[in-house]
Amino acid sequence: MKLTSYSNYSIRVLMIAAARFPDLTTIGDVAAAFAISRTHLVKCVHQLGSWGYIETVRGNGGGFRLARPAPAISIGEIIRRTEEGFDIAECFRxxxxxxxxxxxxxxxxxxxxxxxxxxxTLDDITLDEIASNGDDLLKLLELSPPSCRENKLTA
Structure with a gap:
């Protein structure tokens, strides 16, 4: 089974949002860090926002951040929403x-x-678990850590 780029990018957006919370992150930052299309990321961020996983802030100094606690976001839930289906063989349909x-x-x-x-298995994994090494992830991607850790969004 192979996940689509849309799922992959959506998970990456959420991981960075979790690692940088409460700070805002821009689509440009994520696009540059992962060397992926801004256009694809705009779609991911828009959809994640409409589902209530992230909040977006428009305008100068805007961006996005988590809207729900990272421990309350199941990776299985995200994958089910971002994938068209799981028909891995013709006979599934x-x-x-x-x-x-x-x-x-x-x-x-x-x-x-x-x-x-x-x-x-993915239902049992939370965003908090996969982003718990957020400082290491941000360092690898050359993204700044959040300015304040005290406001960490938790369940």
Whole structure:
């Protein structure tokens, strides 16, 4: 199974927002740090904002920051929202399935269990866990740490 760039970039945006909280981060900062398209990031930030994971501040000195506590954001929840679906085989979609083995196939249920296990594992991982080394991440990306750690957003 391979996640889309959209999921990957959305998780990166959230990790940086968690690491830099409560400071604002700009799309330009993230685009430069990861050498990825600002256009793609605008879509990610907009959608994450509309889902309530981040808040955006417009205008000069604007940017985005976490709107929910990092321990309350499940990676599985984000992946489910950012991926179109988890049809890893043709037979997962009955409307497009052409496999004549579907009635007796034992692979399909096994793949469905594997997909469920994958998502269950991600459900148990929080943004706080994957961004707990935020200072190290920010240093690697040459991004400034938050100006104040005392305002850390927690559950």
């Amino acid at each position: 009955e409307e497009t399935n052409t496999c004549p083995l579907i009635a007796r196939c034992r692979l399909r249920p096994a793949l469905q269990r594997a997909t469920a296990a994958f998502l269950d």
